[in-house]
Amino acid sequence: MSAPEVHDILERLSNLLRMEMRAFGLRFGLQPVQIEALTYLTQCNRYSDTPQAVTEYLGLTKGTVSQSLKVLEQKGLVVKQQDRQDKRVVHLTPTAKGKKLIEQSIPAKGLETALKMTGSIKIRELKEVLRATLRGMQHNNKRKTFAACHTCRFNQHHHDTYTCGLTKEPLSKQDIQLICREHQYPE
């Protein structure tokens, strides 16, 4: 299959996923950017839950993201917390209500049924191909990876414990599944 053909399919699929997410968000009075920001905040780690990181992840302007985060806070979907060490830094933590909302929205309507129709062996292969494609594009286009911590070159694993080699802080088993703005794949 040629790159333009793959592009075409991926574009139509991502457009469908976005449409379903938007429709889901609108049912709860959330604009697309607001549901996207909330989704990100339920998936990122403690180094990546700042307004600046949300802005980088979504690739939008600071003003748009700032307004969206205010709405999420007003609706009781996230809470703001000042960083313990650096008072200038604010963390945005999804509330139980915010997490529940996103749990309900993923996977997008129709995706699970469509995947079942393809057979489980093919899904495993598909996952590997999609992951490798994503990683390749991030690398080639020099984009921030925002990938899961356990695949990062700074992640240090000794016996049953994990440490971030960048911050020198311990990481839990849950932390290593989350996405991070400082993530880098091994060379």
Ligand code: SF4
């Ligand atoms: S190991 Fe990498 S991905 Fe994990 S917290 Fe540290 S910098 Fe982020």
